[in-house]
Amino acid sequence: MPEPSSYILLGAVLFAIGMVGFLARRNLIVMFLSTEIMFQGVVLNVVAFGRMHGQLSGNVYGLFMLVIAAVEAGLALGLVVLLYRRKNTLDAESWSAMSG
Amino acid sequence: MSSMVPYILYVLFASGGAAIYLAMPKPSGSQRQAALILGVSVIAGLMGLMSMHFVAPNSNNLFFYLFAGVAVLAAGRVVTHPEPTYSAVYFALVILSVAVLLVIQRAEFLAVALIIIYAGAILVTYAFVIMLAQQSGAVATNTQAREPMMAILVSFVIAGAIAGKIEQLDAVPVRLQGQAVTQATDVADTVATLDENDSRSGHTRAIGSLMFGPYLIVVELSGILLLIAMVGAIAISRKQVPIEDTGEPRLPVGQIGREAPPF
Numbered sequence: 063m064p065e066p067s068s069y070i071l072l073g074a075v076l077f078a079i080g081m082v083g084f085l086a087r088r089n090l091i092v093m094f095l096s097t098e099i100m101f102q103g104v105v106l107n108v109v110a111f112g113r114m115h116g117q118l119s120g121n122v123y124g125l126f127m128l129v130i131a132a133v134e135a136g137l138a139l140g141l142v143v144l145l146y147r148r149k150n151t152l153d154a155e156s157w158s159a160m161s162g
Numbered sequence: 163m164s165s166m167v168p169y170i171l172y173v174l175f176a177s178g179g180a181a182i183y184l185a186m187p188k189p190s191g192s193q194r195q196a197a198l199i200l201g202v203s204v205i206a207g208l209m210g211l212m213s214m215h216f217v218a219p220n221s222n223n224l225f226f227y228l229f230a231g232v233a234v235l236a237a238g239r240v241v242t243h244p245e246p247t248y249s250a251v252y253f254a255l256v257i258l259s260v261a262v263l264l265v266i267q268r269a270e271f272l273a274v275a276l277i278i279i280y281a282g283a284i285l286v287t288y289a290f291v292i293m294l295a296q297q298s299g300a301v302a303t304n305t306q307a308r309e310p311m312m313a314i315l316v317s318f319v320i321a322g323a324i325a326g327k328i329e330q331l332d333a334v335p336v337r338l339q340g341q342a343v344t345q346a347t348d349v350a351d352t353v354a355t356l357d358e359n360d361s362r363s364g365h366t367r368a369i370g371s372l373m374f375g376p377y378l379i380v381v382e383l384s385g386i387l388l389l390i391a392m393v394g395a396i397a398i399s400r401k402q403v404p405i406e407d408t409g410e411p412r413l414p415v416g417q418i419g420r421e422a423p424p425f
Binding site for chain 2 (some may be wrong): 063067068069070073075076077078079080081082083084085086087088089091092094095096098099103104105106109110113118119120121122124126128129130131132133135136137139140141142143144146147151152153154155157
């Protein structure tokens with residue numbers, strides 16, 4: 063079984079890729095898919111940390127993170143549908159009026 | 163030699179960032195071939211580094227390398243594919259690979275829950291929204307990235323900061339062989355410790371007794387959170403239907419449905 067540090071490295075890579083997607087893409091749906099990739103990296107990290115300390119709490123934290131991911135997906139996709147209805151585009155740039 | 167590891171990781175991350183930059187959708191077209199070659203070589207370098215420093219040589223670790231590589235490649239494709247539908251499909255691949263990696267870590271219950279919730283529920287929701295909000299043809303939303311260089315710089319600097327601490331992490335005494343947890347933690351229970359040598363299938367019973375024991379309040383709060391999110395999602399995405407004026411006088415409240423006209 064690989065050491066926990068290799069999972070932490072892998073989780074960091076997945077987190078970075080998801081963050082690139084969230085910051086660089088303009089499509090709202092792809093942006094929220096990227097946050098889900100960041101969640102995957104963190105789940106891997108949490109489970110690896112739990113295994114490092116010989117506990118199952120990491121698995122339980124992972125389950126709670128699934129709850130958070132489900133909540134986030136539900137709310138975020140509701141928002142995406144609402145924003146698409148308002149401007150008929152998925153472009154995040156079209157909502158940049160508040161950036162000043 | 164060992165102190166060189168963070169610097170090798172920095173170089174690998176910089177190359178990986180360059181690969182993602184090449185693969186990012188651009189109006190002039192992305193260099194997918196070069197990005198693929200660079201990305202695969204970066205992943206191979208990462209695996210080689212892991213095999214030398216982090217992972218004990220073992221034939222069972224083949225699956226770790228295989229699915230870690232698949233996860234990273236598919237994640238890179240999710241964030242660079244110009245079509246959101248394909249991004250969702252590649253995201254399913256990420257989910258399945260991460261589930262396999264969790265099984266390798268003896269977290270079977272979490273792996274199955276991940277597949278059911280993500281691939282079964284969340285991804286279907288994404289598919290519905292992609293269908294609801296479909297834009298035809300190649301639009302600038304999908305084919306033009308927004309400041310990809312800055313995004314890649316920020317993200318991989320964070321990943322590099324984590325990777326720079328990996329060496330110190332290995333210095334932490336690791337209790338892998340099911341040794342008793344001596345340091346008192348508030349949830350440390352004999353049932354909650356992980357026994358790597360336990361050949362029985364999974365730790366589902368122990369996870370259950372942990373969730374409905376020390377974490378019971380968190381479980382209840384999760385239920386409340388899901389309820390709030392459901393109410394919020396319905397309130398956000400409810401469509402305001404204009405009330406049609408049929409010309410007939412509206413009955414006062416309390417009279418509606420009292421006198422149904424005969425057929």
